[in-house]
Amino acid sequence: MAEIFCIANQKGGVGKTTTTVNLAAGLAKLGQRVLLVDLDPQGNATMGSGIDKRELVASVYDVLLENEGVADAAVHSPKAGYHVLGANRELAGAEVELVEVERRERRLAAALAEVKDNYDFVLIDCPPALSMLTLNGLCSAHGVIVPMQCEYFALEGLTDLVNTIKQVHGNLNRSLKLIGLLRVMYDPRITLQQQVSEQLKAHFGDKVFDSVIPRNVRLAEAPSYGLPGVVFDPSAKGSKAFVAFAQEMVDRVQRGQV
Secondary structure (H helix, E strand, O other), X not given: OOEEEEEOXXXXXXXHHHHHHHHXXXXXXXXXXXXXXXXXXXXXXXXXXXXXXXHOOOOHHHHHOOOOOHHHHOEEEOOOOEEEEOOOOHHHHHHHHOXXXXXXXXXXXXXXXXXXXXXXXXXXXXXXXXXXXXXXXXHHOOEEEEXXXXXXXXXXXXXXHHXXXXXXXXXXXXXOOEEEEEEEEEOOOOHHHHHHHHHHHHHHHXXXXXXXXXXXXXXXXXXXXXXXXXXXXXXXXXXXXXXXXXXXXXXXXHOOOO
16 A cells, blocks of 8 residues: 655745655655655646656546546656656646535545555645645645755744644544655755754654755756656765665655654
């Protein structure tokens, strides 16, 4: 049965999509069966996985409206090595269309339940806001992975996200929990980042992943080639860090720590 994780942060520009596509590629390199679900209407995770969002025959939009199943809508990315349930501009309309339908926050959960035995990991890339799309992701997942920069504003946003996770856990999805915090775009030469990193470890303990993703230009360049950094330049420091993070995730699952 698949482990389903949301990659979420209510703050924009913190590397959610970069984390999602590179974790997916890292897990695929380790022989895991992976489905990436793109819940952002911008479709960046779709494009970053080597799938042209403009050519999608079916997307996560169709799945949420129950016009297609995940098995039919998902496509394999030969470049990235995993399956993608892609998104495009149509998804922006789903917010409005889902308002009056039944079980609107559980549409994705119901769809993923049908393919849970086909994958080892399902990674959901959420938009940077607590919208109906994000709520669908949170109601589908076993846990939340939070990529964050080691900056004080990021700490403030983290408090809001933890409260959101608690509310969804209490009211909609009893399985949902915070899996861990992933430090991204990290530069150990900056004293402030070191200080915030230590604060995170002091407050959240083993909820802070051992893996740290450094600031790396090759990871930033990779999306323009339609590839995860792990595939685009496997030798880059950032790519190696994501493969190490993928291994840490596999190890945590095997030890029952998620």
